[in-house]
Amino acid sequence: MKKAFVVGHPIKHSRSPLIHGHWLKQYGIEGSYERIDVAPADFGEFLKTFPERGFVGGNVTIPHKEAACLGVDRRTKRAERLGAVNTLWREDGLIWGDNTDVLGFTAHLDRSLGQGWEEAVDTALIVGAGGAARAIVAGLQDRGIPRLLVINRTLPKAEELVRDLRDDGPSSLQALPWGDIDAALATAGLVVNTTSLGMAGQPPLDLDLGISPDGAVVADIVYVPLRTPLLAAAEARGLRTVDGLGMLLHQAVPGFARWFGVTPEVTPELRALIVADLEGRS
Ligand code: NAP
Numbered sequence: 001m002k003k004a005f006v007v008g009h010p011i012k013h014s015r016s017p018l019i020h021g022h023w024l025k026q027y028g029i030e031g032s033y034e035r036i037d038v039a040p041a042d043f044g045e046f047l048k049t050f051p052e053r054g055f056v057g058g059n060v061t062i063p064h065k066e067a068a069c070l071g072v073d074r075r076t077k078r079a080e081r082l083g084a085v086n087t088l089w090r091e092d093g094l095i096w097g098d099n100t101d102v103l104g105f106t107a108h109l110d111r112s113l114g115q116g117w118e119e120a121v122d123t124a125l126i127v128g129a130g131g132a133a134r135a136i137v138a139g140l141q142d143r144g145i146p147r148l149l150v151i152n153r154t155l156p157k158a159e160e161l162v163r164d165l166r167d168d169g170p171s172s173l174q175a176l177p178w179g180d181i182d183a184a185l186a187t188a189g190l191v192v193n194t195t196s197l198g199m200a201g202q203p204p205l206d207l208d209l210g211i212s213p214d215g216a217v218v219a220d221i222v223y224v225p226l227r228t229p230l231l232a233a234a235e236a237r238g239l240r241t242v243d244g245l246g247m248l249l250h251q252a253v254p255g256f257a258r259w260f261g262v263t264p265e266v267t268p269e270l271r272a273l274i275v276a277d278l279e280g281r282s
Contacts (some may be wrong), residue, residue, distance in 0.1 A: 005058035006182035057089035104251025
């Protein structure tokens with residue numbers, strides 16, 4: 001029986017076991033996927049010894065993604081570029097790491113907006129410059145969006161992100177101070193909230209979407225609640241919206257495929273299962 005895990009600290013709120021457990025059942029695979037709480041001081045030891053403990057691999061979440069990137073034997077170019085690993089597996093006796101958030105975000109945009117959506121976007125505005133913002137920027141660079149604007153409350157963090165990712169593709173990448181947000185909104189065909197604003201218990205991300213071009217798309221990677229105040233405001237303004245849950249579901253696909261040998265599908269049933277859990281109905 002193949003065993004996989006999600007490791008983090010804390011870990012009890014992770015929805016990953018629900019996602020992978022659903023797929024194990026759906027595809028009739030004898031396997032398991034469990035939560036493991038590991039404190040930062042013990043993560044290095046965990047990373048080296050998970051194969052001995054019988055695991056084929058697993059997911060890594062906050063606060064271990066950067067340590068995982070430094071600690072693996074081999075990492076993909078994508079993980080190297082982001083300095084963060086969220087998926088581990090064994091290959092030829094070595095521990096490998098990848099970052100699947102990038103593919104999770106773009107796969108969800110493809111599914112929500114239809115293939116080729118990127119051709120209609122000249123400028124994307126990324127709000128926030130944390131770990132998730134890096135994956136979003138990398139995904140949009142991969143899709144060749146000509147102009148990427150990164151705006152963050154703490155400008156030096158946006159500048160650092162731009163320095164780190166600037167050379168990875170043809171997109172122009174620019175850091176902006178928070179005060180420039182309206183000017184940026186006026187030109188952006190895609191707006192992505194990557195901050196924690198709008199999460200349950202946090203203030204909303206309050207943008208003046210009246211300035212946005214008609215036909216703009218507003219995406220939020222926050223998924224608790226699923227319909228954030230930002231997405232509600234975008235709908236009210238008549239803009240297309242993309243919620244954060246699809247990214248979570250799609251980022252899980254490559255790991256499952258590596259560990260269990262089947263490429264799983266993100267289905268409406270899976271989505272409904274996680275929505276029920278988020279809404280406390282399961
Ligand atoms: P992080 O590295 O801690 O970054 C947090 C970001 O939010 C920073 O840019 C921070 O700005 C900004 N922020 C926090 N409070 C703010 C405030 N009051 N006003 C303005 N900006 C504020 O976190 P992360 O890992 O990038 O995650 C960010 C969010 O994305 C979380 O809600 C997380 O749950 C979600 N997420 C979703 C998925 C998914 O699959 N859908 C995947 C990953 C993350 P400063 O730099 O100024 O502090």
